[in-house]
Structure formats: C-alpha cells, structure tokens
Amino acid sequence: EADIYQTPRYLVIGTGKKITLECSQTMGHDKMYWYQQDPGMELHLIHYSYGVNSTEKGDLSSESTVSRIRTEHFPLTLESARPSHTSQYLCASRQSGGNYGYTFGSGTRLTVV
Amino acid sequence: AQTVTQSQPEMSVQEAETVTLSCTYDTSESDYYLFWYKQPPSRQMILVIRQEAYKQQNATENRFSVNFQKAAKSFSLKISDSQLGDAAMYFCAYRSADSGYALNFGKGTSLLVTP
Numbered sequence: 001e002a003d004i005y006q007t008p009r010y011l012v013i014g015t016g017k018k019i020t021l022e023c024s025q026t027m028g029h030d031k032m033y034w035y036q037q038d039p040g041m042e043l044h045l046i047h048y049s050y051g052v053n054s055t056e057k058g059d060l061s062s063e064s065t066v067s068r069i070r071t072e073h074f075p076l077t078l079e080s081a082r083p084s085h086t087s088q089y090l091c092a093s094r095q096s097g098g099n100y101g102y103t104f105g106s107g108t109r110l111t112v113v
Numbered sequence: 114a115q116t117v118t119q120s121q122p123e124m125s126v127q128e129a130e131t132v133t134l135s136c137t138y139d140t141s142e143s144d145y146y147l148f149w150y151k152q153p154p155s156r157q158m159i160l161v162i163r164q165e166a167y168k169q170q171n172a173t174e175n176r177f178s179v180n181f182q183k184a185a186k187s188f189s190l191k192i193s194d195s196q197l198g199d200a201a202m203y204f205c206a207y208r209s210a211d212s213g214y215a216l217n218f219g220k221g222t223s224l225l226v227t228p
Contacts, residue, residue: 009213015172031213031214033215035218041220041221041223042220042221045212045215045217048213048215049213050213056213058212058215059217065192076228080123090155090158092216093160094214095179096214101163102148102160102216104157104158106155106156106157107156107157109156
C-alpha cells in the first residue's frame with residue numbers, strides 16, 4: 001500500500017489553464033522528486049527537493065514549478081497548460097541515510113486538449 | 114551524468130520459463146546503487162531488486178536475481194519461473210549522487226508473458 005498520494009489520478013484540461021498536481025507522503029521523508037513519463041514510457045527527472053524550502057530543477061527542462069513548504073507536501077504547478085504537457089507525472093520520496101528505498105505514488109495522467 | 118541503457122524494448126517469455134533483461138550503465142563513481150523497478154499497467158512503480166555496487170554478491174529476491182558485472186558496468190535481471198503477473202514494463206535505474214540522489218532510469222523493457 002502506497003504511503004505517497006497523488007491527486008488527481010487523471011486530469012483532462014484545456015490549453016491555457018493553470019493546474020496543480022498534488023503529492024503528499026506520510027513517511028516524513030526529506031527528499032522528494034517529480035518525474036515526467038512520456039508516452040514512450042521514458043522517465044525524466046523534472047524537479048527534486050532536499051527538504052523544506054529546498055527545490056531544484058532536474059535534468060529535463062520543464063515549464064512547471066514546485067514548492068516545498070511542508071515536509072509531507074510537494075505540489076507541482078503548471079501556470080498555463082499546453083498540449084505538450086500531456087504526460088504521466090510520478091512523484092517519489094526517500095529518506096536520507098535510510099535503506100535507500102524510494103516510494104512512488106500512483107501518478108497523475110494529465111491530458112491537455 | 115550517468116546514463117542507463119536498456120537495449121531490449123520488448124521481450125517475451127512463456128509462463129514457467131526464464132527470461133533475462135539487459136541493462137548497462139555508464140558512471141565514473143565507484144560506489145553506487147542499482148535498481149530494477151516493475152511498472153504494471155496500473156502505473157505504480159514497484160521495487161523488484163536492489164544491488165549495492167560495493168557488494169560482490171549478486172542480489173536475489175525469490176524468483177528474481179541479478180547478474181552484476183561491475184567492471185563491465187552491466188546489471189541484468191533474471192526472472193525464473195515466469196508468471197502471468199510478471200508482465201509489465203521493467204526499468205533499470207542508477208542512483209546518482211547528483212540531483213538529490215534521484216534515480217536515473219533506462220528507457221524500459223516491456224515484458225510479455227504468454228501462457
């Protein structure tokens with residue numbers, strides 16, 4: 001059973017709309033990550049966080065932004081959605097110095113029309 | 114940046130048979146971690162097996178085992194006694210010291226299990 005929750009699970013939205021994808025974890029993990037999974041299934045790191053008030057851009061340039069005001073919450077925001085943003089977004093977390101295990105959410109499948 | 118290569122986009126295996134999925138990686142680090150993840154149609158990423166690079170012994174988890182060749186930078190996954198529930202996308206991943214110790218994934222191998 002996942003201890004990291006992503007909402008919504010599916011979202012269809014019009015071009016130009018602002019959206020926020022939610023990610024919350026109950027494990028107190030300090031590190032959190034956002035991955036974008038393209039239709040070909042390849043995973044790209046777009047954002048990560050070392051902890052509260054820490055956010056960094058990942059390997060793949062993304063027009064999205066993130067925030068980390070609380071340990072358990074790592075939302076991703078698109079100010080103006082475009083069809084090119086259509087993708088699956090996966091959130092993950094891990095605890096530094098732990099058993100190096102990563103926990104993944106179930107993902108949000110975003111479609112921009 | 115480390116790269117992870119999975120050269121088999123698709124693989125097929127008959128139920129109860131054995132299949133091996135290939136993975137190679139490129140790194141200049143001496144200490145690192147490698148993973149195999151399974152992603153079924155539900156899209157939930159599930160950890161299959163993990164290998165610490167400093168351990169020479171290959172990791173095993175029930176029907177899943179790896180062949181870790183550090184010098185060759187190879188990390189293949191063997192699935193024995195394949196079951197229908199093993200059908201999924203399988204991703205090889207490298208834990209990088211960069212990017213907050215994020216996982217760096219290969220492109221994945223789609224495994225089909227036939228009765």
